[in-house]
Amino acid sequence: MVTIAPTEIELPDYDAQLLAKLSAVAGEPAAVRAQRAAALALYRDLPLPPARDEEWRHSPLSLFPFAGVQLASPAQLGAVFNADPWDDDFDVVIEVHDDSFAIRDQASLLKRGALEILPLADALARQLPSAVAPTYRRKFVALNQAFWTAGFFVRVISGQCRLLLRWQFTKTGRLQLPRIAVAVESGAQLNLVERWRSTNDGPMLVIGAHEFRVAPDARLERVALHEWGVTTACIAEDAAVVGERGRADWVTAVLGGQAVKLVAGCDVAGRGADAHLSGLYFADGAQHVDQRTVQLHSSPDTTSHLLYKGAVQDRSHAIYQGLINARRGAVRVDAFQMNRNLVLNQGARADSLPGLEIDADDLKCSHGSATGNLDPEQLFYLRARGIAEDEARRLLVAAFFEEVIGKASQARVQEHLREAVRQKMEHAP
Amino acid sequence: MAEFEIRDLQARIGEKPILQGVNLTIERGETHALMGPNGSGKSTLSNVIMGHPDYEVTGGDILFRGQSLLGLPTEERARLGVFLAFQYPVAVPGVSVARFLKTAVEAVRGKSAGGAGGFLKGVREQMKSLEMTEAFLDRGLNEGFSGGEKKRLEILQMRLLKPALAVLDETDSGLDIDALRIVAGGVNQLRGSDLTLLVITHYERLLKLIQPDHLHVLMEGRIVFSGGPEAVQELERRGYDWLREQAGEAVVAG
Ligand SMILES: Nc1ncnc2c1ncn2[C@@H]1O[C@H](COP(=O)(O)OP(=O)(O)OP(=O)(O)O)[C@@H](O)[C@H]1O
Ligand SMILES: [Mg+2]
Numbered sequence: 001m002v003t004i005a006p007t008e009i010e011l012p013d014y015d016a017q018l019l020a021k022l023s024a025v026a027g028e029p030a031a032v033r034a035q036r037a038a039a040l041a042l043y044r045d046l047p048l049p050p051a052r053d054e055e056w057r058h059s060p061l062s063l064f065p066f067a068g069v070q071l072a073s074p075a076q077l078g079a080v081f082n083a084d085p086w087d088d089d090f091d092v093v094i095e096v097h098d099d100s101f102a103i104r105d106q107a108s109l110l111k112r113g114a115l116e117i118l119p120l121a122d123a124l125a126r127q128l129p130s131a132v133a134p135t136y137r138r139k140f141v142a143l144n145q146a147f148w149t150a151g152f153f154v155r156v157i158s159g160q161c162r163l164l165l166r167w168q169f170t171k172t173g174r175l176q177l178p179r180i181a182v183a184v185e186s187g188a189q190l191n192l193v194e195r196w197r198s199t200n201d202g203p204m205l206v207i208g209a210h211e212f213r214v215a216p217d218a219r220l221e222r223v224a225l226h227e228w229g230v231t232t233a234c235i236a237e238d239a240a241v242v243g244e245r246g247r248a249d250w251v252t253a254v255l256g257g258q259a260v261k262l263v264a265g266c267d268v269a270g271r272g273a274d275a276h277l278s279g280l281y282f283a284d285g286a287q288h289v290d291q292r293t294v295q296l297h298s299s300p301d302t303t304s305h306l307l308y309k310g311a312v313q314d315r316s317h318a319i320y321q322g323l324i325n326a327r328r329g330a331v332r333v334d335a336f337q338m339n340r341n342l343v344l345n346q347g348a349r350a351d352s353l354p355g356l357e358i359d360a361d362d363l364k365c366s367h368g369s370a371t372g373n374l375d376p377e378q379l380f381y382l383r384a385r386g387i388a389e390d391e392a393r394r395l396l397v398a399a400f401f402e403e404v405i406g407k408a409s410q411a412r413v414q415e416h417l418r419e420a421v422r423q424k425m426e427h428a429p
Numbered sequence: 430m431a432e433f434e435i436r437d438l439q440a441r442i443g444e445k446p447i448l449q450g451v452n453l454t455i456e457r458g459e460t461h462a463l464m465g466p467n468g469s470g471k472s473t474l475s476n477v478i479m480g481h482p483d484y485e486v487t488g489g490d491i492l493f494r495g496q497s498l499l500g501l502p503t504e505e506r507a508r509l510g511v512f513l514a515f516q517y518p519v520a521v522p523g524v525s526v527a528r529f530l531k532t533a534v535e536a537v538r539g540k541s542a543g544g545a546g547g548f549l550k551g552v553r554e555q556m557k558s559l560e561m562t563e564a565f566l567d568r569g570l571n572e573g574f575s576g577g578e579k580k581r582l583e584i585l586q587m588r589l590l591k592p593a594l595a596v597l598d599e600t601d602s603g604l605d606i607d608a609l610r611i612v613a614g615g616v617n618q619l620r621g622s623d624l625t626l627l628v629i630t631h632y633e634r635l636l637k638l639i640q641p642d643h644l645h646v647l648m649e650g651r652i653v654f655s656g657g658p659e660a661v662q663e664l665e666r667r668g669y670d671w672l673r674e675q676a677g678e679a680v681v682a683g
Contacts, residue, residue: 375519376482376483377519378519378521380479380481380482380503380519381515381518381519381521382521382529382532382533383502383503383504383507384479384503384504384506384507384512384513384515385507385529385532385533385536385537385586385590386504386507386508386533386536386537386590387504387532387533387536388504388536389502389504391532391536392504395521395524395528395529395532396521396524398523398524399521399522399523399524399569400523401523402522402523403522403523
């Protein structure tokens, strides 16, 4: 078991001068600069999470290479688009490669006006209400909102849209701050897949903040694949607000990265709103994966269903913290939270900390967690049928994840996740 | 050389000794029945034959075709042709029956010449003979299966794996009258010089359908009776108590 002493670290001075330089390179208008400046003020106002902070005590800031990275340059529209086999399954593709991005409107949704995609600066300049993030008093969200280096505003106006966002970072020694603001308008549906990748030949730090607004009767399915290289660290916070009778389906998969700290918060904010949060994580080597989820029920007649499943092997460490929060007056709420972990060898560690904060009554709310190794009786049964032990272990681990893999609707994503789990098992000790 | 021989086998779980010197010899192609009260160690014996890691063998040996099974991992035993139909087959959600059967058959018998299509065709035929619907193929292994459905699936596996030695641990429990006949028929079709059988049961009715050559009774971790199959009627009538009394003195040889 690796215990890391809580260390107070100094972060580099992210200040107005640095921000001015960034805005100048990007050539941003005053309105955007003003919003960045406001976020910077908030950032500087907020204290660093203390080492004993409930949320941070398992993941000291020293895990994240702040000192070894420089702010990346803002992403600009690039000249080339590198096609990828995944593109075929989507209507629109956004590709970000270090500081250059490209958008491909394969099904003419942008042209037809069913969809709007703007570089975030343009959306902020136009003060589009759904692009302006609520001010979370969160240190790293504020840092992202001040210094974001690549950002997009996506609005699905009508019909269904399948959008692929491919992010690839290859420049080492960089701090990248991606930001996505998504709005799905009433009656529309977005199927979003985000692939987050980086090379692994040097330190990189990614600090992301993403917002999703699901209007009444709208639907969002979102799959986020964290496939960072082993020398990349990532801190990201995702927040969704789901309106009346809206539905959000999230699948967050964490497979790569040296240290990954994610927060996924979903507010089922309108009466009848429904959220399904699913997580799959598999840490190996010395990976550190810390995830926190918040199921916020701020309205009556709302439901949320959460299932996070993880495996740890080698010396890796995974932490899951869950919170169900039902606000006063949120009656007839149905909330469920389950976290299961497989600890595949001694020396690997999984912590599960489910939690409830209930201000309302008249609600159905349950949570649970289970952590352990593979079931020896299942293993014996498979081996009694001639299946070799390592093959049996692979089968059982695959079976364990099948339930969450099934939450992603696209066959390509499902197959990709199965393969990722297989790959991890190939490296089993 | 006997096909299967258990010699003075002793095994324990934790500190608790369960098998206390079991002796049993089965000639090739024979069917032996094993009876005995609850908790006498029948399932323990099955598990030890298969190499369950929870049981520690503290003495004796298990020989299959003259080779000791004791040092072999469970999967090696299966590949040698040893099969156990479990008393309580475990559920493995997330592994489909089809996937499992294919993996198991390939592990024991190698890849089938007919490819995936040929394999499935064979499975479907076997399922038909056991009156199982094909819908089972897509379900999680034993997930939500009724008691009887699990037992049918055990026998389906036996038919696909074609073992040389099969131990059936209370395969009749949980089966309705029709299912019992179907399952027993499925076993009987395999009988012959290529299959040596040890049938564990509490009831005469199974032994009427799968007629054994010999009958043994296990009590408190020892074989206390070995004799002809006709003894089953006496057991049905008198229970085990009279054997218990005798066992205090000497082991009855049939
Ligand atoms: N894992 C275990 N831990 C503790 N005791 C065990 C374990 N497995 C078996 N035993 C004990 O060993 C003894 C023999 O059990 P076993 O299951 O072999 O009996 P059995 O003859 O198959 O009984 P039944 O007819 O009820 O199936 C019992 O007393 C049982 O409680
Ligand atoms: Mg038993």
